[in-house]
Amino acid sequence: MAELLVQAVISGVLLGILYGLIGMGMNIIYGVMRVVNFAHGEFMMLAAYLSFWASHAHGINPIQSLLLTVPLFFGVGFVLYYLLVPRLLQAEDPEMASFLTFVGISLVLTTLILLVWGADPRSVPFPFKRVSVSWGGFFFPLGRLISAGFCAAVILLLILFLYRTYLGRAIRAIIQNREAVAILGIDPHRLSALSMGIGLLLVGLAGSLVVLSFPAITPVMGASYTLVAFVVIVLGGLGNPLGALVGGLVFGLAENLGAVFFPAALAPVIAFLILIIMIFWRPQGILGRP
Amino acid sequence: MRGNSVILEVKDISKHFGGLTAVNRLSFEVQEGTVFGIIGPNGSGKTTSLNCINGLFRPDEGRIFFRGREIQGLPPHQVAKIGIGRTFQVPKIFKRISVMENLLAPVLSSPRTDQELKAKAREHLHSVGMLEMEDRLGEELSGGQQKLLELVRILMFDPQILLLDEPFAGVHPTLKTLFYKKIHELRKQGKTFILVSHDLTSVYALCQQIIVLDQGEKIAQGRPEEIKRNERVIEAYLGR
Amino acid sequence: MRDRKESTPSRMAAVWVRCGPAALVLCAALVPLAAPSISSYIFYLMFWITMASAFNIIFGLTGYLPFGYVAFYGVGAYVTAVMWSRLGVPIPLSILSGGVLGVALSLLFAPTLRIRGIYFAIVNFSCAMALRILVANLPEAWTGGSLGISLSAIYNPNASFYTMMALMVLTIWTVGRVSGSRLGIALRCIREDPEAAQVLGVDVVRSRLKAWILAALFPSLAGGVEAWYTAIIDPDSSFNLLITTKTIVYAMFGGLGTVMGPVIGAVSLYALDDLIWGKFPMLNLLILGLLIVLLVLFLPRGIVGTVTRRHASLRAVIR
Numbered sequence: 001m002a003e004l005l006v007q008a009v010i011s012g013v014l015l016g017i018l019y020g021l022i023g024m025g026m027n028i029i030y031g032v033m034r035v036v037n038f039a040h041g042e043f044m045m046l047a048a049y050l051s052f053w054a055s056h057a058h059g060i061n062p063i064q065s066l067l068l069t070v071p072l073f074f075g076v077g078f079v080l081y082y083l084l085v086p087r088l089l090q091a092e093d094p095e096m097a098s099f100l101t102f103v104g105i106s107l108v109l110t111t112l113i114l115l116v117w118g119a120d121p122r123s124v125p126f127p128f129k130r131v132s133v134s135w136g137g138f139f140f141p142l143g144r145l146i147s148a149g150f151c152a153a154v155i156l157l158l159i160l161f162l163y164r165t166y167l168g169r170a171i172r173a174i175i176q177n178r179e180a181v182a183i184l185g186i187d188p189h190r191l192s193a194l195s196m197g198i199g200l201l202l203v204g205l206a207g208s209l210v211v212l213s214f215p216a217i218t219p220v221m222g223a224s225y226t227l228v229a230f231v232v233i234v235l236g237g238l239g240n241p242l243g244a245l246v247g248g249l250v251f252g253l254a255e256n257l258g259a260v261f262f263p264a265a266l267a268p269v270i271a272f273l274i275l276i277i278m279i280f281w282r283p284q285g286i287l288g289r290p
Numbered sequence: 291m292r293g294n295s296v297i298l299e300v301k302d303i304s305k306h307f308g309g310l311t312a313v314n315r316l317s318f319e320v321q322e323g324t325v326f327g328i329i330g331p332n333g334s335g336k337t338t339s340l341n342c343i344n345g346l347f348r349p350d351e352g353r354i355f356f357r358g359r360e361i362q363g364l365p366p367h368q369v370a371k372i373g374i375g376r377t378f379q380v381p382k383i384f385k386r387i388s389v390m391e392n393l394l395a396p397v398l399s400s401p402r403t404d405q406e407l408k409a410k411a412r413e414h415l416h417s418v419g420m421l422e423m424e425d426r427l428g429e430e431l432s433g434g435q436q437k438l439l440e441l442v443r444i445l446m447f448d449p450q451i452l453l454l455d456e457p458f459a460g461v462h463p464t465l466k467t468l469f470y471k472k473i474h475e476l477r478k479q480g481k482t483f484i485l486v487s488h489d490l491t492s493v494y495a496l497c498q499q500i501i502v503l504d505q506g507e508k509i510a511q512g513r514p515e516e517i518k519r520n521e522r523v524i525e526a527y528l529g530r
Numbered sequence: 531m532r533d534r535k536e537s538t539p540s541r542m543a544a545v546w547v548r549c550g551p552a553a554l555v556l557c558a559a560l561v562p563l564a565a566p567s568i569s570s571y572i573f574y575l576m577f578w579i580t581m582a583s584a585f586n587i588i589f590g591l592t593g594y595l596p597f598g599y600v601a602f603y604g605v606g607a608y609v610t611a612v613m614w615s616r617l618g619v620p621i622p623l624s625i626l627s628g629g630v631l632g633v634a635l636s637l638l639f640a641p642t643l644r645i646r647g648i649y650f651a652i653v654n655f656s657c658a659m660a661l662r663i664l665v666a667n668l669p670e671a672w673t674g675g676s677l678g679i680s681l682s683a684i685y686n687p688n689a690s691f692y693t694m695m696a697l698m699v700l701t702i703w704t705v706g707r708v709s710g711s712r713l714g715i716a717l718r719c720i721r722e723d724p725e726a727a728q729v730l731g732v733d734v735v736r737s738r739l740k741a742w743i744l745a746a747l748f749p750s751l752a753g754g755v756e757a758w759y760t761a762i763i764d765p766d767s768s769f770n771l772l773i774t775t776k777t778i779v780y781a782m783f784g785g786l787g788t789v790m791g792p793v794i795g796a797v798s799l800y801a802l803d804d805l806i807w808g809k810f811p812m813l814n815l816l817i818l819g820l821l822i823v824l825l826v827l828f829l830p831r832g833i834v835g836t837v838t839r840r841h842a843s844l845r846a847v848i849r
Contacts, residue, residue, distance in 0.1 A: 036648050084823075084827070087827055088826070088827070091826070091830060092386070092830065093647075095647050096595055096647065096648070097826045097830065099651060100595075100778070100825075100826050101822065101826045101827070103597075103819075103822060104818075104819040104820065104821070104822030104823040104826070105819065106819070107775070107815050107816070107818055107819030107822070108816055108819035108820060109819075111812055111813075111815045111816040111819065112816070114812055115816075223771075227656075227659075230652055263667075265663070265666075266663065266667065268660075268663060269660050271656075272656040272659060272660040273660070275656045276653055276657065276660075279645060279649050279652075279653055280641070280645075344729065346729070365728070366725075366728050367728050367729070367730075367731045367733070367734075370729060370730060371731055376729055378726075382726035384718065384719050384722040384726070384727075385722055386718070386721075386722060386787070387715070387718045387722065388845075391715045391719075394712070394715055395715060395716070395727065395730050395732060396730040398712040398715060398716050399731070399733070404712075425842060425845055426842070427839075428722075443730070444730070447730075447731065
């Protein structure tokens, strides 16, 4: 039993870092623009399928495919911003309008994936020789270890960017106070487009890396990752980029420890329960101040 | 006839936000049937005081009496029910419903029939020259008309005191005259006003008593001619 | 009452608005007898009109978006099927108990009305998904597991057709009554500005709850009637998120917050949906997705809302 628990903790932490990255992408977009990206998971699946395609057709492994997905998704975010967001912000209820728009986009993306790759599950071949490394009697799945390492490095870079650079500070300023940017003398559109680009870049990264942890992908998996992103940012606090990491770790642990005690079919209920309880109990998140 | 009884008494109220003090130990009394002015530079606590009176904020300290009854901490809809109406600096008109429905909103629980209420609403619209507009949507009115609508909307529930927050800001001079007329008329009917405004000419013309706030504190009180000559007031407005 | 002269277009519209729907309902009533080949199409048209109109009570009038709206439909379908097949309750009573349980569910969810905006939408969505997993994992003796429940022994397309028709008429009538009533005004005020509504003495909590209960009742009943019509239910189709999405799109296309809007939206889009669905099911989802985006960006008030905004004279007629 104890061994099972330790194994669940290892798994939970490794996945939690990935979840944190997924949540951070959504959190930056929401924090800066008050746009709720309901298509977050579908964008992620798109990146996962691109990595599948790269591996399948050209023998490029998922990590190498980051060179493709990361710049591509950054560009997509930029374009998407100018195409949609300024108009959405003029709506009577911008938050609802953006939510519904991205519900529509999620349907479009799912269908596109279905049309291109079909409905059957696809599997990305594991690029490494060893499946896991053992240390002190415990097993660390290599795919998850590597993906967690990448995610941790990206999170670190993101934190450095947000706290040490001028643009990063400006992004944090706009999250806290939308009027502040006018004072800083930065074009809020450029800054928002940049944030949208970063948000999608993170989701593209997560999508390419997720196949190292869960090699089998289907077109309809997106919704569950959107849910993960919601749970993570509700745990960590909306609009708080650092909170997403905490939220990701908490959720990763809850999910994996929960799987030890509850039947597998009920596992998704854990996510829903966390979401509902958090929104009632601490809508500002674990770290947030009321 | 009037000027003898105190209708509203504010006693030592304070309101803090985090480390900031928005209102500090503020006290004043308002006589029934008068127009009471609150002036002061930006951020001096004028709107916060109104929010404390009508229940949007609960003052951290101090007490507020309406006809001798303590009202601080009551929720806004109860403060409305006992007879205190309130308008906002940026008028809170319901934009996507008609002018008539805007006017019916405060009297939805009234036992009177829809016909009676609509007749009353039309009377009020007529008195501000907006009778033709009952089917317009709130968003189709000009800024000044929205302010007038907000004023007659609170008249629908016949409040004893009307708290007006910047009623003249951005209002066309013609409509301003209409506002003046309306306030005079209502005063004759025995209504009491608390007027918060930047427009000193209007405040001097309409008010019997004025208090001046600066950084949340009352720095002067008196009749218009006393306030005009008060050096601390001039300093507060020009000195910084 | 109104002594102002009405313009010709608005008088014509008034005639249309009064006589048109009655004539249409009459025509539809003849369908199972005269043109049975399209009766399934008309049944589902009436079903979507009911769903979109009921959804309008909560999203259109109060601005709360229950993204897990399908839960009420699913619960109605399941309660009806379980009551009839496991407990032997006659089908009309089974459908009514589906409605009662739907309302009970709305009362259970009522505390979520305290939260607003996107949080409400997400929490409601989560509740619906949790419910789906719960239903799929209940003992098979009760809910039939992932295979669902068959009602083929009481399959009766005509009776269920006319029941759906009655439900549709009842729903539209209720929306019309609520929209013109004091409750309707209170709800719209809450949608526009809850704080201002409160300052004016509107009882926000109670008005909102009434709308929520009404919005839950009709889809729960519709779920039961549809289960009777198709004579089979399973968790995947009873809790399919696309039902929420289509309901939103139909209501939005016609015009949220108006009585006729969801009806017009369902009539115009269901035709399109049916046409494409039969031939290219995948394209259908793509179009649905694009339609949502385009609606939000370019026609947020829908057909009715946009028309009455341009032509104020029509407001008294088309509501």
